[in-house]
Amino acid sequence: DQQVKQNSPSLSVQEGRISILNCDYTNSMFDYFLWYKKYPAEGPTFLISISSIKDKNEDGRFTVFLNKSAKHLSLHIVPSQPGDSAVYFCAATGNTPLVFGKGTRLSVIA
Amino acid sequence: GAGVSQSPSNKVTEKGKDVELRCDPISGHTALYWYRQSLGQGLEFLIYFQGNSAPDKSGLPSDRFSAERTGGSVSTLTIQRTQQEDSAVYLCASSLGQGGWGEQYFGPGTRLTVT
Numbered sequence: 001d002q003q004v005k006q007n008s009p010s011l012s013v014q015e016g017r018i019s020i021l022n023c024d025y026t027n028s029m030f031d032y033f034l035w036y037k038k039y040p041a042e043g044p045t046f047l048i049s050i051s052s053i054k055d056k057n058e059d060g061r062f063t064v065f066l067n068k069s070a071k072h073l074s075l076h077i078v079p080s081q082p083g084d085s086a087v088y089f090c091a092a093t094g095n096t097p098l099v100f101g102k103g104t105r106l107s108v109i110a
Numbered sequence: 111g112a113g114v115s116q117s118p119s120n121k122v123t124e125k126g127k128d129v130e131l132r133c134d135p136i137s138g139h140t141a142l143y144w145y146r147q148s149l150g151q152g153l154e155f156l157i158y159f160q161g162n163s164a165p166d167k168s169g170l171p172s173d174r175f176s177a178e179r180t181g182g183s184v185s186t187l188t189i190q191r192t193q194q195e196d197s198a199v200y201l202c203a204s205s206l207g208q209g210g211w212g213e214q215y216f217g218p219g220t221r222l223t224v225t
Contacts, residue, residue: 089153
């Protein structure tokens, strides 16, 4: 039973365009959501988070949107850069261990 | 400053052998976590240490898995009688442990291969 789902295993975007990565969750007790980015042979690095009391959080080129009624969140990266090419993991918690999705591999093409 | 470090970076072992994986968290971080990532899967929570509290072992997949944290710093994850399904990347993370399960800092992981 996957509580956090990233249904797109991969995504290709041209440099300068917007990248949109999606994440769905099933557990209504989740109240805090995070995005991590992972390069090969490195551990995941924290990117951005959002609390369930908000519907949007922005940090530079990165914006996370949360739709609680749909149990859906998305990460927008604009403009996309080649250095953004990595695997992106969505994670969720409700004061419980983080539950991670399987990740989406983003390739930004120059 | 130094990040989370893990050793070894790679470990190949024969089925049935015991292995120990080490994690050095960021200095001053009171919370320490172990995860594993099997091929094509997301990160799977294993165990969580917070200060001097009893660890949360709810993610350990079997009694062959154990972990300890000495002096509130370095942690060792031990897998006894390894099986091929234990092959994965084992990741350690630490955080300031200010409450909740928020931002965690990950090490580079140990890739374990059981032959």
